[in-house]
Amino acid sequence: PPPPPKLTIPKADKVKVPSCPQDEVPKTPATPVSVEALMSLQDFIIRKFAHALDNTSKQSLDRYL
Numbered sequence: 001p002p003p004p005p006k007l008t009i010p011k012a013d014k015v016k017v018p019s020c021p022q023d024e025v026p027k028t029p030a031t032p033v034s035v036e037a038l039m040s041l042q043d044f045i046i047r048k049f050a051h052a053l054d055n056t057s058k059q060s061l062d063r064y065l
Contacts, residue, residue, distance in 0.1 A: 046061070
């Protein structure tokens with residue numbers, strides 16, 4: 001049988017490796033930067049989910065805010 005072909009193994013300093021998705025920083029949504037925007041977001045969340053709270057939970061939420 002003929003001898004096996006020679007394998008060419010590149011040296012580590014000559015290998016170009018593309019960046020991986022794990023290396024990239026994900027883009028995140030902008031955070032509200034003004035007090036008004038934060039209060040608006042907080043009010044929206046409270047109005048959206050207040051109907052699901054019982055009286056004790058509502059009182060606890062009021063104390064927290």
